Amino acid sequence: MTTTHPKASDDSVTRTALWALVAVSGVANLVTSVAQAPLVVNLVTGLVTLAALTALGVRHLRARRSGA
Template structure:
């Protein structure tokens, strides 16, 4: 099995921004859960986290297809 090193494009601003959104919305979701915030706040932060993770996954799969 060969290992591939990430390209320079893997550290793009979009990649960094998406990971930042995942981190911030994940922490916001955790705080909302602990603070027993209304359900709409938990759902909103959870959906933002899910959307950012989906975008990261799609970018990964797209980059993987072009590398092969």
């Protein structure tokens, strides 16, 4: 049985960056909620988190369909 390891590529860098964005924007959203920041700030951090999670989901589904 041969085990292949994925090469470090743009895909892994992009995935890591998206996960980092999810973490940072999620924490920022939590802080803005607790600190009772203006609604627009809370909405922006929430939308950034949602966009990053959506991008991760789309990438995952495309990878499954292509057989990668």
